[in-house]
Amino acid sequence: MRLLALIGLVLLGACRAADAPPQAAEAAKVAPVLDSPDAADIHSYAKPLEARVTHLALDLAVDFEAKRIGGTATLDIEAKPEAKEIVLDDKGLEIEAVSDESGKPLPFKVGEADENLGAPLTITMGDKRKIKILYKSAPDAGALQWLTPEQTAGKQHPYLLSQGQSIENRTWIPTQDSPGIRQSWEARITVPQPLTAVMSAPRQGEPQELGRTRQFSFAMDKPVAPYLIAIAVGDLAYRELGPRTGVWTEPAMLDKAAAELADTEKMVEAAEALYGPYQWGRYDMLVLPPSFPFGGMENPTLTFLTPTFIAGDKSLTSLIAHELAHSWSGNLATNATWADFWLNEGFTSYAERRIIEKVYGPKVAAQQVALGLDAMQKGIIENGGPQGADTRLHIDLEGRHPDEGLTDIAYEKGAAFLLTIEQTVGRERFDAWMRGWFDRHQFEPVTTNIFLADIREHLVKGDKALEAKLMLDQWVNEPGVPSNLAGADPQAFAEVDAAVTAFAGGKLPDRAAWARWNTDERLRFLNRVDRKQSAKQLAALDGAFGLSRSGNNELRFAFLTMAVANRFDPAVPALEEFLTMQGRRKFVRPLITSLAEDAGWGRPIAKRVYARARPLYHPVTTRDLDELKL
Structure with a gap:
């Protein structure tokens, strides 16, 4: 328009x-x-x-x-x-x-x-x-x-x-x-x-x-x-965390949940400093049973959360920053249709990292930006490559369920787009525009065309050279990633990337280094090593770091993904336990799908596990997995 x-x-x-x-x-x-x-x-x-x-x-x-x-x-x-x-x-x-x-x-x-x-x-x-x-x-x-x-x-x-x-x-x-x-x-x-x-x-x-x-x-x-x-x-029991924040969960979970969520009030304050007053009164959270299909759901005044984010060390609480950011992007300014889902998730993924930066520092935020760019590149491959129609931000969902647009393209390409704009125009100028975006469109539905009109009026302001640099139309309407993509900080994972190279030569990461690394650094290592590994290499990794039964579910998932890809039999008991103890779609869908697609080794495991696990899973998760005919 x-x-x-x-x-x-x-x-x-x-x-x-x-x-x-x-x-x-x-x-x-x-x-x-x-x-x-x-x-x-x-x-x-x-x-x-x-x-x-x-x-x-x-x-x-x-x-x-x-x-x-x-x-x-x-x-x-x-x-x-x-x-x-x-x-x-x-x-x-x-x-x-x-x-x-x-x-x-x-x-x-x-x-x-x-x-x-x-x-x-x-x-x-x-x-x-x-x-x-x-x-x-x-x-x-x-x-x-x-x-x-x-x-x-x-x-x-x-x-x-x-x-x-x-x-x-x-x-x-x-x-x-x-x-x-x-x-x-x-x-x-x-x-x-x-x-x-x-x-x-x-x-x-x-x-x-x-x-x-x-x-x-x-x-x-x-x-x-x-x-x-x-x-x-x-x-359900409740515990207050701060003046505006608190947590609901089952009594047996309350202590662990409250400890993991202790920084929530700081996150609300950080978000308000960036994007304006929190408009919803209280920000409470509900930590659900493990069958909940998503990491979190940004329901106003009561974010729903999976218990799989509880690692005991607050290392996965970027999930909270993400769901909190939805109080502005998604709940205040909402995509009018599911074709523009990126207006919810791309904005939120960008804002999440800005909140994390304020609460936990620039290094952690830079690492999460780099992981997000990795996820974007993987998402492009999974959605047809650089020319795949579903790698556009504004996608065509005609004749399809809108959940088919729930991919890392909406999240990570959307976040990369906003990061690119920020780095092009400068943070101060971009922050002013983004806060204005939420002010101008609060409690309204928005579309990609509204976004383009708004950013041209309030940020580009007729500057033809800037318009050319930003490549706005290419980002939202064309597949792949435009050439002006803002890169990650090359120093964010310098030590970890060196360890990846060393592992390719047969050397395990140093135990002291692994103990020192945060979760994002460990994930970078596991996601960057060659997907094809020998049983000996996988056994060495698991033996050194206990990955197949890690209390950090993101690390456990990353290792089990490699184990399935390499038919690593020793990990099967841990795999079965993982798939029957929680129903988070992000974890169970790719693991069960990979097993099911491996007719000789994996499909019998998938059939056995799914028969036991299906009653645990939410209908949102089983809708896709039932199509595998296990």
Whole structure:
């Protein structure tokens, strides 16, 4: 979209919002962006230019026996005067009834289903602008995982957790499940005694004790993308970490989790110094059971975290910096469609390293930049090479599940792009632009075209020589990596890279050096040595450094990846243990896939492990692995 047109639409949105109630006024800000063709979401059936949800109120009960969530969803709608229906996203929901505010039934129809997208839920609302839906979540809802007591740390109570990104929340919430259609929301959740419910919104008061059940209330007064609505229910305890920070987890995990997260308040302060005030009130975290499929999920006010980041020495807490950075990039300014996922993850990966630099120093940040560039190059190879269509930042996901765009291209090429801009224009100038980006687009959906218009207006400012140096269009719309890529600090891993060369000549790293190295240095070594290793070399590495059973899961994964690639039988017991003790998609998907693709040696192992491990894994993880037909 041309800049003048965009400005006009923004002004139009401000005028529309002026006479609206506070919640509607905030939500109305998205309308001008959604008018843009590049903001049309091909992964949603919604027609937001006709009618869109602005507020969602849930009144739900959690049924562990049936493994269902059920109750009502009440939707506030903003629509054109002539609009008589609204289209929602539905993937397997059991809709029992739809009514208006007075209880009068409204006609509804569930359309033909698509394997990835689910089906359109069309409700004939007439002139009504508030509707109530009585429903139950889908059987085997893709967003929800139900754990038995045996699958928890405490072994006494069941556990429920959700993961909505990218388009899974339509399996338990009837709304317009598109990142561009921001909605405020509230919820009343009833759970069995003595369990605790937490959600990605501030809790309202103390829980009500209702005999055999407890009722919790939550309210998010800011408009958020629907994928950021999250719930967890279990035997949970809380510990404050700082004035605005704290951690929830199972009681047995609380001491370890709190110790690992002790620097969180410092990270919030560092992020605010870079990008402006933290807008969400509290920054709490929930350390989940090990089945959680991602490292972390940036749900507002309550980041969800895998326990696999707990190493005992804070060496993997860059994960926290990443999820915290999403409080600006992703939660404040959100990709309008999944084709522009890089606007969430590229910005966040860049910001993560800036936060790490402030808290842990320039050396650690420089090392993480170098590891990120390594990951980017690997991601390019995995996505078709320098000419691969999926190595573009703005990608084409037509006919595909949006999770196919969840690769290191969005994260690491996006971060490398911003680093390149920073090094081209200077940090002070770039920081001013980036902080302004979040100020100008807070609580709004954004697109790549909006990014390009904004950076040209507020940073390039008509400087043709600078425009040529930045190569903006090449970065976002062309495959591979442009020639102006900012390189890593060559001294970041000088000692480690020398050890890699020595290992190729048959010399193990010095034990004293290994003990001195931090996790990033050890990862650099393991990821840089030749992928093809003899059994003798792998045995020597494992014997010297205990990698196959390391308490640091990133190191363990790096070594087991090499072990699988080289059919290293001595590592198989440790491999099986690793794959059945946690369900983090980053770890289990490549390991099981590599095993499955090795018909002679690995596939029998994959079949044996997957049969045991599948009940542990979240549906987000099993969706891909089931395709291996193990």
